[in-house]
Structure formats: C-alpha cells, structure tokens
Amino acid sequence: MTMPEKTRQYLADPAWADLWIRVRKRLETTGHKVAGTVTVDLDDDAAQRLSGLLGQRIVVGRRRLRLNELDEALRDSAARSGLVPVVAQLTGGPLRDRPSERLARGDTLQQLWDDVERALSGNGFGAAEWAQPWVQWLHQSTLLVRGGSRAVAEFDIAARALAVVLADRRTRRMLGELANTVGGTAHALDPDQLAGRIAVRGLGFALDTADPQTPRDRIELWEQVGVSVDRISGTVLTWGFRPPGNDPWSRMMQARADLGLISHLTLAELSVTPHELVPATTIVSGCENPQVLQRIAESGIDRPAVCFSGNPSSAGQLVAERVRLRYHGDFDWPGVAITGRLIAVGAEPWRMGAEDYLRAVSAGIPRIQLTGCPAATPWEPGLQQEMERVGQAVHEESVMDDLLGDLWDRT
Structure with missing residues (x-):
C-alpha cells in the first residue's frame, strides 16, 4: 500500500533516517517480527516528530523504542500501514527475511510443513475441510517460517487447543486453564504469543468467521467454544x-x-x-x-x-x-x-x-x-x-x- 505523498515526505525527513535504518536491520534479522526494541540517538527534531507519532512525550538523547508501538502508531496514522511496509518504502525496497533465507538453503522449510501436516493428523484435523485453508493462511502469513525453532511446537499447541475445544463446546474453561493444559503455561495462548495467534485464526476457519480484528472480536470467538477470556480489566x-x-x-x-x-x-x-x-x-x-x-x-x-x-x-x-x-x-x-x-x-x-x-x-x-x-x-x-x-x-x-x-x- 502506497502512503500519501505528504505522509511519506514527513516520515522520510532526514531526522528519521537513523531510526528507519536500525528498524530495517532489526526486522530483517528477525524475519519481519514486529517485536523487541531498537536503540537510537534522538536530536530535538527527531524527538519532537516521534512524540507526535507515538502520542507521548519522547525526550532528546539515547532512547529504546518498542517496535510494536511504532507499528501501532503507523497503522493509526495517515500512513495506514504497518511498520514493515512503511520501512520498505522509506529505505529503498522490500525487506529481506534472513531467517526464511536460512531455512530455504536446506530442507528445513519442507520439514516444517511436513511437521505441520503430522500435527494436524495427530490432533484429528487431517481430513477437516477448514484445516487446509488454515495451513494456506500460515503459508501466506509466513508466521511459522518466522517463528524460528519453536514454530512447530507453537503450532502443535494451537492445534491441541482447537482439538480440546472443538470436541467439547459445552464445558466452560478459562483461556489460561486451556493454555496451561496444552502448552504448560497459562500464557501460551495469549494474543501476543505465536500459538495464540495461530489458534485464534484456526478457530476462525473452523467456525467459518472472519479474522478477528479487535480484542473484543477475539474474546467473542473464544467464547463461541466455551472459553472465557479476561473480561474485567478493561x-x-x-x-x-x-x-x-x-x-x-x-x-x-x-x-x-x-x-x-x-x-x-x-x-x-x-x-x-x-x-x-x-x-x-x-x-x-x-x-x-x-x-x-x-x-x-x-x-x-x-x-x-x-x-x-x-x-x-x-x-x-x-x-x-x-x-x-x-x-x-x-x-x-x-x-x-x-x-x-x-x-x-x-x-x-x-x-x-x-x-x-x-x-x-x-x-x-x-x-x-x-x-x-x-x-x-x-x-x-x-x-x-x-x-x-x-x-x-x-x-x-x-x-x-x-x-x-x-x-x-x-x-
């Protein structure tokens, strides 16, 4: 998606140059994973512009910036795009995906998808009509390819979670309880975890609903299969x-x-x-x-x-x-x-x-x-x-x- 020219010019100002270069390097290293931080030195102009983008006061000097906050701010701005496409436009072209490149050099990538198919069959989804669109989405999103050594294990956690809830929708469960059962920790299916993201999208395919876009959408999707999410903090x-x-x-x-x-x-x-x-x-x-x-x-x-x-x-x-x-x-x-x-x-x-x-x-x-x-x-x-x-x-x-x-x- 191409940004409005005025927005592109604003973000392409030299005051931002070092930030975008460092962000690009980080994203290429992690396979476009919008997580973690980058450390940059900000002058008055850069700090002021960044304050406006993030909606909070950023002071001059060496600062550690969270990539997920930059991503959310850009999506809410006139850029209407996330961090990866914006950085690509501002720094000369598509970002490399170095983890994927390493996978592609051997048989690891094929092994990944073979393991996914085995996990599907092992959890009873081998013949499910909705399972293949789920896998196709995983191919297109590259979530698993970018998931590193934990990718298959995270997919298996998601698949086991779906196996539990789709087999028995009448039993009420807390999300943390389900996560602990299938992943060994109460946070295994949190929305910021790979297994949680994969599970929610898989549940959407299983129930024939759209990809949830808001926290409330995710809550309502889990509740359709008897899983209660945090409904009291907000x-x-x-x-x-x-x-x-x-x-x-x-x-x-x-x-x-x-x-x-x-x-x-x-x-x-x-x-x-x-x-x-x-x-x-x-x-x-x-x-x-x-x-x-x-x-x-x-x-x-x-x-x-x-x-x-x-x-x-x-x-x-x-x-x-x-x-x-x-x-x-x-x-x-x-x-x-x-x-x-x-x-x-x-x-x-x-x-x-x-x-x-x-x-x-x-x-x-x-x-x-x-x-x-x-x-x-x-x-x-x-x-x-x-x-x-x-x-x-x-x-x-x-x-x-x-x-x-x-x-x-x-x-």
Missing part, C-alpha cells in the same frame, strides 16, 4: 446512566445515578445487562479525557455521559454500539483517529468540525504544537486540512466550558 466510565428496565441491575444503575456516582463498567458486566443502557431516545455525550467526565459529575449535570479514556476498551466499544452517542475528543492526530473509529461504529461528532477547531484556536488557549502523522477526518475533510494549516493541537480540557454549556442547554 473498563469504561459512565455517568448518569439510567437503564429503563426494572431488573436488579437496571435498578442498581438508576440508584447510582441518583446518588451522583460514576460507574466503571466491565465487558463481563455489560455482557449480562439488558440491551438498553439508557432510554432509546436519549443521546449520550462521550469524551476522551476523564477530567471532562469528572467536571460533568462535579457540575451536577443530570445527562448521561461516557468517557473512553483514550482508545476505547472492549467495554467502551460495546457501550458505543449500544447507545446513541455523540463524541468529542482532542484535536490532535491521535484524538481525531479515535474520533474516526467511534464514528465508524455509529457515533456522531460533537463539536469536532473545522469551525469548532478554529474557534478554539482563536480563543487564546495555550499553544500546543501539532506533531505526528496526520490522521484522516472523513466526517469533515476540511478539519484535517485546517489542522495541518494551523499546526496547533487543542485538548479537550481547553474547551471544557463549551462542552458543559451544551449539556446544561439540554437539562
């Missing part, structure tokens, strides 16, 4: 939610709203609640920063609001899908990227237009330089253009009075 903050039902949970939320309490809702809790979290005609106001929700609560505004605390958790995504949501976030590149993701699941923009941005900038707020890779604003393309032209970020806290005013107008 929360979403809510204020003034009064579900219209008369069930115990709805009455509890109504009482919390009457008491003026903010509620932390987990995915586990949301999965057993009535579908209507607020009356169907009610508009819920969403924000990015918890300080905004705190001010709403302290002001005594009796209108429902939700705070996603940055990128929405699985619980946050579920709330966004189940209410009529209008959303406001930061006017910086990570902030408008989050806005775009929530609009994609049905939210309406709330004071997130070009005029809103320009009004905030002209109000004399503290000047914060807009850094990082531009993010698209498809709900209003003029917003991206104005943000690039002005070059100033506007955080939610700076327009708090306007947001509170909107809420007061509706009370």
Whole structure:
C-alpha cells in the first residue's frame, strides 16, 4: 500500500533516517517480527516528530523504542500501514527475511510443513475441510517460517487447543486453564504469543468467521467454544446512566445515578445487562479525557455521559454500539483517529468540525504544537486540512466550558 505523498515526505525527513535504518536491520534479522526494541540517538527534531507519532512525550538523547508501538502508531496514522511496509518504502525496497533465507538453503522449510501436516493428523484435523485453508493462511502469513525453532511446537499447541475445544463446546474453561493444559503455561495462548495467534485464526476457519480484528472480536470467538477470556480489566466510565428496565441491575444503575456516582463498567458486566443502557431516545455525550467526565459529575449535570479514556476498551466499544452517542475528543492526530473509529461504529461528532477547531484556536488557549502523522477526518475533510494549516493541537480540557454549556442547554 502506497502512503500519501505528504505522509511519506514527513516520515522520510532526514531526522528519521537513523531510526528507519536500525528498524530495517532489526526486522530483517528477525524475519519481519514486529517485536523487541531498537536503540537510537534522538536530536530535538527527531524527538519532537516521534512524540507526535507515538502520542507521548519522547525526550532528546539515547532512547529504546518498542517496535510494536511504532507499528501501532503507523497503522493509526495517515500512513495506514504497518511498520514493515512503511520501512520498505522509506529505505529503498522490500525487506529481506534472513531467517526464511536460512531455512530455504536446506530442507528445513519442507520439514516444517511436513511437521505441520503430522500435527494436524495427530490432533484429528487431517481430513477437516477448514484445516487446509488454515495451513494456506500460515503459508501466506509466513508466521511459522518466522517463528524460528519453536514454530512447530507453537503450532502443535494451537492445534491441541482447537482439538480440546472443538470436541467439547459445552464445558466452560478459562483461556489460561486451556493454555496451561496444552502448552504448560497459562500464557501460551495469549494474543501476543505465536500459538495464540495461530489458534485464534484456526478457530476462525473452523467456525467459518472472519479474522478477528479487535480484542473484543477475539474474546467473542473464544467464547463461541466455551472459553472465557479476561473480561474485567478493561473498563469504561459512565455517568448518569439510567437503564429503563426494572431488573436488579437496571435498578442498581438508576440508584447510582441518583446518588451522583460514576460507574466503571466491565465487558463481563455489560455482557449480562439488558440491551438498553439508557432510554432509546436519549443521546449520550462521550469524551476522551476523564477530567471532562469528572467536571460533568462535579457540575451536577443530570445527562448521561461516557468517557473512553483514550482508545476505547472492549467495554467502551460495546457501550458505543449500544447507545446513541455523540463524541468529542482532542484535536490532535491521535484524538481525531479515535474520533474516526467511534464514528465508524455509529457515533456522531460533537463539536469536532473545522469551525469548532478554529474557534478554539482563536480563543487564546495555550499553544500546543501539532506533531505526528496526520490522521484522516472523513466526517469533515476540511478539519484535517485546517489542522495541518494551523499546526496547533487543542485538548479537550481547553474547551471544557463549551462542552458543559451544551449539556446544561439540554437539562
């Protein structure tokens, strides 16, 4: 995928040159594995640009950078590509896959796929119609080829996990319990482990579902075969939610709203609640920063609001899908990227237009330089253009009075 020219020019600036060279070397050495770190020396320009891309303050000097964070930031930016294709475009062409090259020099690669077929047969999948598309995906993704000496063992863990859950879907299991059974450790099937990635994709082929793209998608896929994943750590903050039902949970939320309490809702809790979290005609106001929700609560505004605390958790995504949501976030590149993701699941923009941005900038707020890779604003393309032209970020806290005013107008 070719990057927009303006984005390519931004990333190709000489300030980045040493970083991309070091990243390329690391990726070629590990077979394009987006993991581990690189150490680089950053001057003022490089540190500032990197701060904008990652959405966090990076200081000048020798720094160790995580490749997975660079990868996620580039995917969320206007580049719309991961680390491997971006580095290839910026450093002169496709990256070498040195581990694969070493495998190709002998019989190791053929041995790998022979071992995969034996693992399939050994776990009862030799004749399964969905097994061959799974193996074809493994060929195309090169996950196993890049998996090194543990590749076959990781595939066998994934295959054994599928054998267990597909043979008995009625028994409830925790993912960690299943992982310990088939892999000897409770983390063997975690999403950042090779066996976990392979198992989830294999499960998708077995159940004839698409490759899960979000944490919530992965959770729901495992749950189709009776496997429970962590559903309590990711929360979403809510204020003034009064579900219209008369069930115990709805009455509890109504009482919390009457008491003026903010509620932390987990995915586990949301999965057993009535579908209507607020009356169907009610508009819920969403924000990015918890300080905004705190001010709403302290002001005594009796209108429902939700705070996603940055990128929405699985619980946050579920709330966004189940209410009529209008959303406001930061006017910086990570902030408008989050806005775009929530609009994609049905939210309406709330004071997130070009005029809103320009009004905030002209109000004399503290000047914060807009850094990082531009993010698209498809709900209003003029917003991206104005943000690039002005070059100033506007955080939610700076327009708090306007947001509170909107809420007061509706009370």
